[in-house]
Amino acid sequence: MDTPGDFSTTLSQLGAWLSVNKTWIFSGIGVVVLGVLGKWLFIRPRPSNATDKGNTTSSASGDGASVTAINSNVNVQNSDPAVTKAIKAIKAIKAIKALSRDLDAKDRQLEILNQQRIDAQQGEQGEKAAIKEAITALPNQTEISDAQARIKEALAAAAEGNTTLAEAIFAEVEARKVAEGKEVEARKIAEEKAARKSAYQEAAEAARHRGALAFLHDTDKAIATYRRATELDPENAVGWNQLGQLLYRTGALQDTEAAFRKVKALGKAADNQALLAIAYGNLGIVYQTRGDPDQAEAMYRKSLGLFQAIGARPQVEQVRGSLEGLR
Numbered sequence: 001m002d003t004p005g006d007f008s009t010t011l012s013q014l015g016a017w018l019s020v021n022k023t024w025i026f027s028g029i030g031v032v033v034l035g036v037l038g039k040w041l042f043i044r045p046r047p048s049n050a051t052d053k054g055n056t057t058s059s060a061s062g063d064g065a066s067v068t069a070i071n072s073n074v075n076v077q078n079s080d081p082a083v084t085k086a087i088k089a090i091k092a093i094k095a096i097k098a099l100s101r102d103l104d105a106k107d108r109q110l111e112i113l114n115q116q117r118i119d120a121q122q123g124e125q126g127e128k129a130a131i132k133e134a135i136t137a138l139p140n141q142t143e144i145s146d147a148q149a150r151i152k153e154a155l156a157a158a159a160e161g162n163t164t165l166a167e168a169i170f171a172e173v174e175a176r177k178v179a180e181g182k183e184v185e186a187r188k189i190a191e192e193k194a195a196r197k198s199a200y201q202e203a204a205e206a207a208r209h210r211g212a213l214a215f216l217h218d219t220d221k222a223i224a225t226y227r228r229a230t231e232l233d234p235e236n237a238v239g240w241n242q243l244g245q246l247l248y249r250t251g252a253l254q255d256t257e258a259a260f261r262k263v264k265a266l267g268k269a270a271d272n273q274a275l276l277a278i279a280y281g282n283l284g285i286v287y288q289t290r291g292d293p294d295q296a297e298a299m300y301r302k303s304l305g306l307f308q309a310i311g312a313r314p315q316v317e318q319v320r321g322s323l324e325g326l327r
Contacts (some may be wrong), residue, residue: 144172204233222246237266237275244282257286277306281319293326
């Protein structure tokens with residue numbers, strides 16, 4: 001389809017021609033010829049794959065000329081020079097329009113090629129700058145082994161176009177810096193973990209204090225608070241032991257046993273004989289309360305032996321009293 005600009009140009013050219021040939025144009029055959037030619041100009045042929053539903057025929061004659069149009073094919077026979085001149089003028093206008101479109105297309109292709117050339121030049125300049133930067137940075141890689149000799153050799157090889165040695169130096173620097181980064185990250189993680197653990201331990205201590213105070217007026221609140229303390233600092237045996245004692249007072253023997261066994265596990269992990277002695281003694285109380293004297297005695301005797309080993313006399317006497325109570 002013609003662009004608006006092409007159509008305007010065509011109209012202006014036709015206007016100029018009409019002003020010169022107006023006498024002929026407004027005669028009988030002139031009007032008919034222009035009507036048929038106008039249809040020929042502005043009605044385009046259908047696509048080749050369109051279904052042909054029949055031919056459209058238009059014809060006119062007079063004043064020494066006849067015009068026949070079948071679809072897009074126009075046949076003009078005339079003996080009037082003015083008609084011949086009009087047809088040539090219209091064909092010339094169409095040829096000019098076609099040439100103009102071809103020139104516009106070629107201009108666009110040239111613009112694309114020129115932009116591609118510019119992009120390629122810029123990319124090449126960028127690569128050259130990167131290579132120069134790498135060569136300039138090579139003497140600064142002094143942390144590698146045998147740095148001075150290797151850098152000198154790499155620079156000499158690069159000057160000959162061989163960058164293998166330079167690449168090896170940068171690969172070594174890269175690997176070293178990655179390892180350093182991992183060490184820093186690991187150290188940072190360890191420091192953050194230690195700081196977090198310390199903060200949670202302090203929070204757990206505050207929770208235990210709060211639980212001790214809550215026990216004076218609200219046992220359930222005290223138990224919940226001590227549980228919170230064990231969540232914040234699960235490796236604190238004191239918190240688990242206090243929780244177990246509170247649970248024992250409420251009659252929750254299963255939860256009580258679980259708390260005291262946690263104290264036992266922490267004592268074993270730390271090889272803490274005192275914690276183990278306390279855990280066994282408390283487990284003996286749980287078994288005794290359940291009516292299982294055999295298991296209770298076994299726990300008490302383990303507790304007694306450990307207290308004796310560490311020289312804890314008050315606890316030794318206390319456990320002996322518990323054993324006597326089983327008889």
